[in-house]
Amino acid sequence: MRILVLGGDGYLGWPTALHLSARGHSVGIADNLARRSYDDELGTASLVPIADLDERVATWNDVSGHVVAPFVVDLSDFDAIDGVLAELEPDAVVHFGEQRSAPYSMIDRAHAVYTQVNNVVGTLNVLYAMAERDRSIHLVKLGTMGEYGTPNIDIEEGFIEVTHKGRTDTLPFPKQPGSFYHLSKVHDSHNIAFACKAWGLRATDLNQGIVYGQQTFETALHPRLATRFDYDAVFGTVLNRFVVQAVSGHPLTVYGSGGQTRGMLNIEDTVACVELALLHPPAPGEYRVFNQFTESFSVREMADLVVDAIPGEHVIEHIPAPRVEAEEHYYRAAHTKLVDLGLAPHLLDAVVIRGLADVVAEHVDRVDPRVMLPTVDWRMPLEARLRR
C-alpha cells in the first residue's frame, strides 16, 4: 500500500511511518516541523534527544533498507500538499498533521486562533486535494476521545441510536470538547463527515485516547530513530509526566482531585491501530469512527500505579486544576471496533511503567523541573492575566 503520513515527524507520526514502512508499505512523510518550533517557543525539549528529519530518514534507510520519502510542507499551503498527493499517488493518507496540545491552544487568543485555523484549514486542504485528485484515497485521521467530553451516558464509537418521541435515528454522538484544541478536532470531524457525504470520500476518524510510552519496535532499533518524549505541562501527556516526576524526584502533580477518567493506550498500540484501519478501509462515501484506546484510568489511579511501580519514595501532590473539566464523573466508552479488527492491546502494568522509567533514567540529566508545572489557565487567557 502507498501511504502518506502527515505530521510524520511528530511524537506518533514518526513511529507510525516507521511501523508502516517496516510492514512493507511504501511510505511518504509530510511535515512542516512545527512541533520542533513549539519547543523553541516554549523553551522545552524532548527528554529523549531526537534526530533531524533527514537524519531519521537516512538512519531508517541504513537500518532497514526501506526508503521513506520526506516532504517538508505546510498543510495550510494547498498547492504544496496537492503536489505531494500528485507525486505519491497514495492509497491512503494518515493525518497526524495538527497542533495537538490542549494547553497550547488555551495559552491566549493567538494560540486558540492558530490551533483552530491550522487544524481546520489543513484538513480542509487535504479533503479538497483528495476530492480533486482521487476520491478513492482512504483518509485515516487522528481525532481524540476528548471530542466526546464526559457525558453521563456511555460513549459509543462516533454514532448513537436515539429514540425520541416515538422515532429512532442513528446520529453523530453529541460532542462536548473541553479546549480550543479539542474543539478543532470536533470541527474536523464534522467537516470530514460532510466531505464523505458530498464527495464520496472514505475516512476513518480515530478518536484516540491519551498515549503513553516512548518506544516502538522500530524506534528502538537505533538512537537516531527515537521519537520524542514530552513531559512538560503543555505538550507532555499525563502518564509520561508522572514517570518523569517519579524518576527525577519531583512530586507527581495531580490536577484537582484526580478523578478525571480518560481512555489510555500504549504507543505500540497506536501504530498497530493505524495499520489495522488502513488494512480494513471503509466503503466509498463512508465516514466511520473508531475509539482508539485500550483501558480507562483516572488520573489518581495513574499516579498510584506509577508510585507503586517505581522503587523509592514518591509524593503525590494535588494542585488546583488549570482546566475546566469535571473532576469526578461517569465514564464508560466503547472501544471494540479495533479489537474486532485484531488489535491485541499492550496493557498498562508495573513492567511497562518500569520500562518507561528506564528510558527516563537514561536521560534524567535533561529533566527541566521548571516546565512540569502548569502555566496555562483555562479560565483566564494570558492577555487578561497580564492586564490585571
Add this chain to the structure above:
Amino acid sequence: MRILVLGGDGYLGWPTALHLSARGHSVGIADNLARRSYDDELGTASLVPIADLDERVATWNDVSGHVVAPFVVDLSDFDAIDGVLAELEPDAVVHFGEQRSAPYSMIDRAHAVYTQVNNVVGTLNVLYAMAERDRSIHLVKLGTMGEYGTPNIDIEEGFIEVTHKGRTDTLPFPKQPGSFYHLSKVHDSHNIAFACKAWGLRATDLNQGIVYGQQTFETALHPRLATRFDYDAVFGTVLNRFVVQAVSGHPLTVYGSGGQTRGMLNIEDTVACVELALLHPPAPGEYRVFNQFTESFSVREMADLVVDAIPGEHVIEHIPAPRVEAEEHYYRAAHTKLVDLGLAPHLLDAVVIRGLADVVAEHVDRVDPRVMLPTVDWRMPLEARLRR
C-alpha cells in the same frame, strides 16, 4: 440597553439595528462591508437599491432623531473589534457578522476556507474580547436551523435528553450540517458553548430558519433605509427568489423534487426575535439555543403558494438539485422558546406574498435572469470542474 450589532450593514443586521434603535436602545454597528464586495465578485446586486452605510445612518438620524454609530471594522482584526467594545461598553453584542451563503461556501476550496476562517475566527475574536473586557455582555449569535440537518427524529432547541443503556443525560443536539457554511455555524456553536463554560460568558444562539421579506416598519420609512433584497442563486433565499421569478416572468426553479422542508420566518419576526432574546438574557455562564422560525414549508409548497398568490400564469420547473441533501425527509422542529417570550409571528399567506411582489414589481427592471440559476455544484468543486 447598549447594543453592538456586528454585520449591521447586511440584509438582516441593518433592519435589526434600526429596530433596536427605534425601540430606544443605544445602538452601534460594526461591519467590514463584505456583503457589498461579494456582489462585486459575483456580478450581482440587491434588487432594491441600497444606500451606503454612511447615508443609511445619516438618513436614520434625520427620520428618527436617533443616532446609530457605525464602525467599519473586520472581525478578523482583534484589536479593531476589541477597540469597539472598549469604546461602546455594550450590554449585548448581536452577531450577524459572518459569511452567510451556503452556495458561496461551496464554490471552491478558497471560498470554503474563507467562510470557515472568517466566521470561526471572527467569533473567536468576539468571545476573547468579551472574556477580557466584560464577561457580563450577552452575546446574541445568529446560527441556523441548517446546523441540525434533517434527522429522522424531532429537532429540539439545541439540546436533547438521551436515555442510553439505562442512563440519561441532556446533551447537545447532534449536528448534521450540509455545507461548509452550515459547518462554520456548527463550529461556532461548539466554540461559544465552551466559552460560556470556561469563562462564564452568556450567549443565545439563534438557530434561524430561512428569512423572507424585505421590509420592516423602520426600513419602510425612507428609501435610503431599505435593506437589500437578494434573488440570485448564491445569496438569494428561496421564497424571495420565487417571487422575483414569478413577477419577472421566469420559471420558478425548484431543486429536485422540492420535498426539502425548512423552517421559515418573516424578516419582521427576525428583528422581533433578536429584541426578545436581548430583553430576556440568559444567566451568567449559560449557553442557550432558540430555534428562530415560525412555520415549516417544503420548497414545493412555497412554489405553489407563490404561484397561487401572484396573478398570472407561472411555470414551476424542477431542475437537478445542486446541493447534497435529502429531497424527501421527516421534518419536525421545536420552536416554542421565542413564542414563550412573547413572539407574535407574522405568518406566510397570499397577502404577504403579494406585498413582496409589489416590492419586486417596483424594481423589476433591475432583475438579471442570468444570476437566478445555480452555478455552484455541491458534488464538484470549481477546480475539479475546470480540470475536466
